[in-house]
Amino acid sequence: MCATKPHKGTTLKQVATPDALVHHYPHQCTRCSATLSPEAATGFAVRQVFGLAPPPPLFITEHRAHTCLCRACGTLVRADFPETVKAPAQYSDEIAALAAYLQTQHCIPEDRLARIFSDLYKIRIAPATLASLIAKKADSLRIFADRVRELLSGVAVKHLDETGFRIAGKTRWLHMLCSTSLSHLRLGTGRGDIPSGLAGTIIHDCWPPYLALEAVEHGLCNAHLLRELQAIIDHDKEPWAADMKDLLSDALTLTQIAHDQGKPAVSPEQAHQIHQRFDACCDQAIKFHEGLPPLARPTKTGKRGRPKRRTGHNLARRMQTHKAAILLFFDDLNVPFTNNEAERDLRMTKVRQKVSGSFRTETGAENYCILRTVVETARKQSWDVLRALSTSPVQLVHELNTLHQIQLDSVAG
Incomplete structure (x- = not known):
C-alpha cells in the first residue's frame, strides 16, 4: 500500500489573452470552388500553441552618481551609489541568482554554466567568475538559512536524515532538518553531529544517535x-x-x-x-x-559477547x-507515516554527487548547503525560486517570518 496519496496532474489550458494571433482562412469553397476572402469570415475555432520567447539580450543599467554644487557654501557633494553597485562594471544580482539556481538545483558545473550563458544570453563569463558570484550569493543568504534553522527548532513535527559526501578528499556528512514548509541542509563535523536543542516530534529512521535526543517525541519511518x-x-x-x-x-x-x-x-x-x-x-x-537453534559462532574470532541473532x-x-x-x-494523526519529507529533500544532494562528484573545499560544500536551504524552502513556501535567490536576504527573512506566523495562526485557529 502506498504511504502517500498520488499527486494530481496538470492539464495545459488555453489563456484569455494570447501574446500573438495568427489567422487562417480557407481559400476556396469546398463545394463549388469559388474564391473566398477574409471578409467572408463568419466565425473561427481556436487552438493555442505554448512556446518560449527568445532569450532576452543582456540588459545593461548605468548608474550615475551626480555631483551637485551647494549654492550656500560652494561645497561639491556627490551622491552615493547603491550598496549593491560596487564596481565600474559588474554582473547583476539576477545573473548570480540564475547561476546559483542552475548549479544548485540542476547540478551544472561552472564550465558548463559559462557555456549556457554564452549560448543563450551571449554573455561571456569565465567559470571562475561564476564560482565567485555563486559563493557571494550563498554568503549573503546565510542569515536566511540561519533563520530557517531557528524556526525549525520550534516546529511541532520535523524530519531528520543524513547522507555521506566526499569533501576535500574525505567523507563528510550532510544533515537535513525539515518540515512540510521549511528545509535546512547543514554540513556536520561527522555523522553523529546531529542537531541539538530540538523540541516537539522528530521523524527519523531509528538511527541510534537520533534516539538519544531527549526532550522530543520519536516517530519512526x-x-x-x-x-x-x-x-x-x-x-x-x-x-x-x-x-x-x-x-x-x-x-x-x-x-x-x-x-x-x-x-x-x-x-x-x-x-x-x-x-x-x-x-x-x-x-x-x-x-x-x-x-530455533542458535547460530554457530565463528571459530577463532577472538570476539566476546552474546551470540549473533x-x-x-x-x-x-x-x-x-x-x-x-x-x-x-x-x-497521533498529525504525525506522518514515513520520513519521506527528509529523504525527498536530500535526493538532489545525491544527484549532485553522481553528476558533479565531490566538493573540493569545505567552503564550497557549506555554500551548497545554504543555497539548497533557500531553494527547498522557497519551493515549500510556493515562492518563485529565482526571485527568492535574487531578493534581498533581509527582505526574504521578513517574508519568511510573516508566512511562518500566518501558518502558526492557521494551525492555532
Whole structure:
C-alpha cells in the first residue's frame, strides 16, 4: 500500500489573452470552388500553441552618481551609489541568482554554466567568475538559512536524515532538518553531529544517535520497516513478517479514513485492536526465533559477547522496543507515516554527487548547503525560486517570518 496519496496532474489550458494571433482562412469553397476572402469570415475555432520567447539580450543599467554644487557654501557633494553597485562594471544580482539556481538545483558545473550563458544570453563569463558570484550569493543568504534553522527548532513535527559526501578528499556528512514548509541542509563535523536543542516530534529512521535526543517525541519511518519486513518475507519466509506488514498497512488505512472524515483520531476500539495485533506479531516472532537453534559462532574470532541473532530476530526485538515510535502515526494523526519529507529533500544532494562528484573545499560544500536551504524552502513556501535567490536576504527573512506566523495562526485557529 502506498504511504502517500498520488499527486494530481496538470492539464495545459488555453489563456484569455494570447501574446500573438495568427489567422487562417480557407481559400476556396469546398463545394463549388469559388474564391473566398477574409471578409467572408463568419466565425473561427481556436487552438493555442505554448512556446518560449527568445532569450532576452543582456540588459545593461548605468548608474550615475551626480555631483551637485551647494549654492550656500560652494561645497561639491556627490551622491552615493547603491550598496549593491560596487564596481565600474559588474554582473547583476539576477545573473548570480540564475547561476546559483542552475548549479544548485540542476547540478551544472561552472564550465558548463559559462557555456549556457554564452549560448543563450551571449554573455561571456569565465567559470571562475561564476564560482565567485555563486559563493557571494550563498554568503549573503546565510542569515536566511540561519533563520530557517531557528524556526525549525520550534516546529511541532520535523524530519531528520543524513547522507555521506566526499569533501576535500574525505567523507563528510550532510544533515537535513525539515518540515512540510521549511528545509535546512547543514554540513556536520561527522555523522553523529546531529542537531541539538530540538523540541516537539522528530521523524527519523531509528538511527541510534537520533534516539538519544531527549526532550522530543520519536516517530519512526515505517517505509524503512516495510522494506525490512518485505526482505524477511522474500528471503527468510517468516510468517510473522507478513502479518506485521499487513498490520502497518491496515493502520495506515485507518488513519487515512479518519483524516478524510475529519476525525481527530481513530476509534478506541480500532486503536486497541491494532496495538494488540502489534504485540501478538512481536511475541510470535520472538518465540519463533527463540525456538530455533542458535547460530554457530565463528571459530577463532577472538570476539566476546552474546551470540549473533538472525536478521528477523533483531528486527522483531527492535520493533517491540520502539513500538510507541512506530505507531506514533497511528496514535497521533498529525504525525506522518514515513520520513519521506527528509529523504525527498536530500535526493538532489545525491544527484549532485553522481553528476558533479565531490566538493573540493569545505567552503564550497557549506555554500551548497545554504543555497539548497533557500531553494527547498522557497519551493515549500510556493515562492518563485529565482526571485527568492535574487531578493534581498533581509527582505526574504521578513517574508519568511510573516508566512511562518500566518501558518502558526492557521494551525492555532
